Amino acid sequence: xxxxxKFTTLLAPVFALIVAxxxxxxxxxxxxxxxxETFKIMYDYGKTGKSxxxxxxxxxxxxxxxxxxxxxxxxxxxxxxxxxxxxxxxLLSAALGAAVALPSIVHISLIIFVAILxxxxxxxxxxxxxxxxxxxxxISTIMLNYIGTGISAYLLANIFFEKVELSTTAPQTDLxxxxxxxxxxxxxxxxxxxxxxxxxxxxxxxxxxxxYWIVWKTSLGFDLRATGSSPIAAKFSGANPGRxxxxxxxxxxxxxGLVGMAPLTGYFFKYTxxxxxxxxxxGITVALLGRNHPIGMAxxxxxxxxxxxxxxxxxxxxxxxxIEKIMQAVIVLSVVVAYEVVKRYVTNKQIKEASKVVxxx
Amino acid sequence: MVNFVxxxxxxxxxxxxxxxxxQVDKYDxxxxxxxxxxxxxxxxxICLAGLGGMFSERTGIVNIGLEGMMIxxxxxxxxxxxxxxxxxxxxxxxxxxxxxxxxxxxxxxxFQVDHIVSGVAINILAAGVARFLNVVAYADQxxxxxxxxxxxxxxxxxxxxxxxxxxxxxxxLFGYLQDLDIPFISDLGGLLLGATSNLSYISIFALxxxxxxxxxxxxxxxxLQMRSVGELPTGSESLGxxxxxxxxxxxxxxxxxxGLAGAYLVLExxxxxxxxxxxxxxxxxxxxxxxxxYRPLGIFMGSGLFGFADALQxxxxxxxxxxxxxxSLILLIFAIKQLIEKxxxxxxxxxALSIAFLIWFLSSENxxxxxxxxxxHITTLIVLSSASQKLRMPQKIGQPYRKGELN
Numbered sequence: 001x002x003x004x005x006k007f008t009t010l011l012a013p014v015f016a017l018i019v020a021x022x023x024x025x026x027x028x029x030x031x032x033x034x035x036x037e038t039f040k041i042m043y044d045y046g047k048t049g050k051s052x053x054x055x056x057x058x059x060x061x062x063x064x065x066x067x068x069x070x071x072x073x074x075x076x077x078x079x080x081x082x083x084x085x086x087x088x089x090x091l092l093s094a095a096l097g098a099a100v101a102l103p104s105i106v107h108i109s110l111i112i113f114v115a116i117l118x119x120x121x122x123x124x125x126x127x128x129x130x131x132x133x134x135x136x137x138x139i140s141t142i143m144l145n146y147i148g149t150g151i152s153a154y155l156l157a158n159i160f161f162e163k164v165e166l167s168t169t170a171p172q173t174d175l176x177x178x179x180x181x182x183x184x185x186x187x188x189x190x191x192x193x194x195x196x197x198x199x200x201x202x203x204x205x206x207x208x209x210x211x212y213w214i215v216w217k218t219s220l221g222f223d224l225r226a227t228g229s230s231p232i233a234a235k236f237s238g239a240n241p242g243r244x245x246x247x248x249x250x251x252x253x254x255x256x257g258l259v260g261m262a263p264l265t266g267y268f269f270k271y272t273x274x275x276x277x278x279x280x281x282x283g284i285t286v287a288l289l290g291r292n293h294p295i296g297m298a299x300x301x302x303x304x305x306x307x308x309x310x311x312x313x314x315x316x317x318x319x320x321x322x323i324e325k326i327m328q329a330v331i332v333l334s335v336v337v338a339y340e341v342v343k344r345y346v347t348n349k350q351i352k353e354a355s356k357v358v359x360x361x
Numbered sequence: 362m363v364n365f366v367x368x369x370x371x372x373x374x375x376x377x378x379x380x381x382x383x384q385v386d387k388y389d390x391x392x393x394x395x396x397x398x399x400x401x402x403x404x405x406x407i408c409l410a411g412l413g414g415m416f417s418e419r420t421g422i423v424n425i426g427l428e429g430m431m432i433x434x435x436x437x438x439x440x441x442x443x444x445x446x447x448x449x450x451x452x453x454x455x456x457x458x459x460x461x462x463x464x465x466x467x468x469x470x471x472f473q474v475d476h477i478v479s480g481v482a483i484n485i486l487a488a489g490v491a492r493f494l495n496v497v498a499y500a501d502q503x504x505x506x507x508x509x510x511x512x513x514x515x516x517x518x519x520x521x522x523x524x525x526x527x528x529x530x531x532x533x534l535f536g537y538l539q540d541l542d543i544p545f546i547s548d549l550g551g552l553l554l555g556a557t558s559n560l561s562y563i564s565i566f567a568l569x570x571x572x573x574x575x576x577x578x579x580x581x582x583x584x585l586q587m588r589s590v591g592e593l594p595t596g597s598e599s600l601g602x603x604x605x606x607x608x609x610x611x612x613x614x615x616x617x618x619x620g621l622a623g624a625y626l627v628l629e630x631x632x633x634x635x636x637x638x639x640x641x642x643x644x645x646x647x648x649x650x651x652x653x654x655y656r657p658l659g660i661f662m663g664s665g666l667f668g669f670a671d672a673l674q675x676x677x678x679x680x681x682x683x684x685x686x687x688x689s690l691i692l693l694i695f696a697i698k699q700l701i702e703k704x705x706x707x708x709x710x711x712x713a714l715s716i717a718f719l720i721w722f723l724s725s726e727n728x729x730x731x732x733x734x735x736x737x738h739i740t741t742l743i744v745l746s747s748a749s750q751k752l753r754m755p756q757k758i759g760q761p762y763r764k765g766e767l768n
Contacts, residue, residue, distance in 0.1 A: 027493070031497050078477055078481070080481070129742070129745075129746050133745070133746035133747075135742070135745045135746050136651075138425055138477060138644075139644055139647060139648050139651075139741070139745065140742060140745075142641055142644045143641070143644070143648075143738040143739070143741050143742045144742070145641075146640070146641055146734075146735045146738040147735045147738055147739055147742075149735075150731045150732055150734050150735040151731070151732075153731040154729050154731035154732060157731070158729065281485070284481055284485070285485055288478060288481075288482065320493060320496040320497055320500075322489070322492045322493040322495075322496045322507065323493060325488070325489030325490075325492050325493060326486075326489045326490060326493050328485070328489060329482070329485045329486035329487075329488070329489040329490070330486070332482045332485055332486070333464070333468070333479075333482045333483075333485075333486055336468070336474045336475075336478050336479065336482055337467075337468055337472045337474055340472050340473055340474045341472060344473075
């Protein structure tokens with residue numbers, strides 16, 4: 001029984017992929033492209049060494065963002081605000097990191113700590129508003145996204161950047177010194193001929209383990225999950241839902257703070273107006289895809305990065321690469337439906353088996 | 362009178378403050394007909410989205426996907442308007458939104474996916490579809506871009522009330538009042554003039570939908586069935602109401618409203634489809650629905666408030682600066698109220714914030730443009746956090762319903 005349940009759960013993402021490919025095939029066919037050829041071009045481009053490094057690099061912040069969203073999901077909270085949370089964390093830590101001189105380990109730790117703290121505090125606002133004022137976190141986090149974007153734009157242009165008269169340089173923080181940069185793994189892995197594989201990928205693995213440990217191995221995690229699945233039962237078991245809500249938002253925000261760390265310490269080394277954005281929303285996709293499971297989300301992040309990367313080549317063949325956006329969205333939508341169908345199927349089966357056991361005495 | 366003031370002081374006092382602040386020359390944009398005219402144009406899409414939210418949530422389906430449905434409205438609206446003309450744009454916007462409403466309904470009603478998860482997925486899907494369609498549909502246009510449509514020509518025509526607002530070369534009573542420069546009277550003149558002049562036929566159509574929505578939901582058997590489904594689906598089922606069908610219709614009407622809101626944005630405000638032009642207005646619509654307690658008139662008032670904030674943001678940075686002192690004063694009222702209720706900690710926080718805003722007001726000439734941009738969003742947060750406790754939402758909102766189940 002246990003095995004067949006796991007097996008059926010795996011069916012859902014497979015089904016979603018089939019639907020997504022089916023729909024994209026139809027779309028490509030409708031706009032007069034050859035679907036098979038298109039997928040083949042994408043696949044061939046996606047499996048080159050360069051692409052694989054790029055895919056892994058892309059999936060790191062995506063995975064962390066998904067973890068941030070998943071922490072909320074585990075408690076029935078929808079943190080749609082990862083976007084502004086990580087951007088604010090990245091901005092403040094970039095500004096501070098460039099301003100101090102410290103030994104490498106301390107320097108990097110400080111940057112990460114500031115990012116986590118900023119993002120967690122920003123996320124706490126939504127938690128507070130939910131608990132004290134009854135504002136649903138979906139609305140408050142979305143509004144905070146706009147507010148946070150405005151505040152960071154202001155801080156970047158007016159506080160952390162000195163505008164030189166007549167200069168056209170876009171606002172940006174100062175470059176991080178060498179001590180604050182995380183080296184690439186190419187030397188360690190012996191792949192010097194490929195583009196840099198960013199060292200923060202180790203951080204992402206650690207984030208996955210930390211997430212698993214917090215949510216499944218601590219009493220706090222137990223309370224979170226209990227409140228998520230049955231708020232009333234959790235309350236009677238002694239959990240304080242108000243405190244937990246704020247705490248869960250802060251943990252979620254804390255993870256969100258790490259999203260910007262890979263680009264910041266790995267290859268951007270500064271916060272600018274074109275710092276990678278949209279990772280917070282993509283994280284929601286990955287979390288839904290991976291069912292909040294630490295390993296499932298890793299696959300989800302890699303899958304999405306693969307699609308993004310391999311679609312880049314399509315421009316050369318005059319196929320609109322935006323087909324990838326549709327594939328992503330269709331995967332999400334069909335995966336949530338598929339999980340629901342599978343869940344219902346499994347529950348029905350269990351009920352039948354249980355009633356059979358009872359009937360047989 | 363005293364009771365009236367006691368009950369509505371949180372509305373009356375801010376209005377009085379706004380009028381008083383508007384007497385200062387720098388801030389007179391706060392209450393001109395131009396601002397109110399812009400406010401009503403910006404309030405309409407929010408109001409339509411809010412009404413859309415109401416239709417869905419009254420049948421028990423939470424609709425976070427409004428934003429995505431609105432995006433579909435902007436894209437299809439712009440495309441059809443560009444191809445065939447503005448009224449076709451309106452139709453296409455409604456259909457595009459309703460189509461995504463149908464997807465949301467399939468997800469939440471038939472497959473019983475969590476409403477918010479489905480809504481979030483709808484938003485992601487809509488953004489992807491709009492981007493894709495935009496690339497494909499305008500591929501052979503000279504001005505092609507993945508994020509914009511070509512400019513849309515074609516006028517819908519507009520309407521100004523004769524005699525009161527000076528339509529068709531008649532004298533304008535409200536305009537006369539506005540020019541009198543008497544506090545309150547000229548401000549009211551500005552409000553009425555703004556609300557009744559140069560209204561496009563699309564706006565009038567949209568405004569007419571508010572009473573229509575109220576009539577459908579509260580005065581027809583069909584509306585009663587719809588609302589009953591959100592309150593007690595098992596009961597409705599036992600009386601022969603087709604619960605699933607009602608939910609499907611509710612969510613599709615919801616999508617249609619959101620799509621109309623999107624098409625309105627394109628045709629009335631920008632004349633072009635631009636990626637991201639909904640800028641969270643679907644969510645603000647949802648907020649206005651919560652603020653309006655799931656009722657059309659309340660939604661209209663709520664969206665008016667957000668539209669006003671949006672209009673100030675667009676028209677005048679100075680006026681937004683004037684809002685700082687308004688916030689300071691409102692916080693002071695809160696502080697006094699909290700002092701009377703003996704909530705001393707809250708009161709001291711309010712006073713501290715009030716003073717902070719006062720200092721900000723006094724020490725600056727204007728609000729940075731980056732802050733001005735999020736005026737409507739922060740207004741939404743503040744309004745919701747001060748108003749969201751006394752709500753009566755549909756009983757079974759957000760809960761799955763399966764035929765034949767007892768609960």
